Amino acid sequence: MERATKIAEESKNEGLKLWAYSNIADFYGHAGRLQDSYDNYLKVLEIDPNYSYALKGIAWITFSHERNSQEALRIINVISQKHDTPDYLLLKAEIAEFNGKDELKNDFLAQYFERMDKQEFGEMYNSYNAKLFADQPSNINKAIALAEREISNRPTPQSYDLLAWAYLKNGQKTKALKIAQQHVEGKTYEPEAAYHLAEIYAANGRTTKAKSFKSELLASVYELGPNTEKAIQKL
Secondary structure: OHHHHHHHHHHOOHHHHHHHHHHHHHHHHHOOOHHHHHHHHHHHHHHOOOOHHHHHHHHHHHHHHOOOHHHHHHHHHHHHHHOOOHHHHHHHHHHHHHOOOHHHHHHHHHHHHHHHHHOOOOOOOHHHHHHHHHOOHHHHHHHHHHHHHHHHHOOOHHHHHHHHHHHHHOOOHHHHHHHHHHHOOOOOOOHHHHHHHHHHHHHOOOHHHHHOOHHHHHOOHHHHOHHHHHHHHOO
């Protein structure tokens, strides 16, 4: 990606540079190189001050790394004025949860689901919705159905992770463990899947195995978000 970025810079093509800088910023974020990530998002904004992907990336750094939820929310509100997509409501809900404002969190989630009902997004938000439904006992069957649909569309470890997580939330911990062991563990390095694996093992009484994920997960709190940190510490 660094080579691609250099080629983009040499090309003098602004569109190509926007793509390269924003993608390498994302890569650096996943690698824990947050200053490099931030610097490349700034390069994007020097070309296009309204580039929503870069603004959202900076908002996430501000929230998850700096724990400055107020400034992160300000940035998100600025983005939403021109690019009002439902995922910004989910980020606002996450920020509200971090601040202990459960009523506000639920309000943002209600707005999100209202958008889902009013607009047609196809399969775009299936994974988001599956995880949200998994946290709602009355909608757990919807979570399972959406996860199965994701597997049908894209039989990836991440899709199976959604299904295992939904079964865990439905109290079917043995079934969740079987799916996770067969289709998720060792097949993806995504922090969220690792977190779900740890919780599934813990629920099945495999505490030593669950704790084996702990150091990796604590190193991934930036990606997972600050709301997961307490849960990880309890493993």
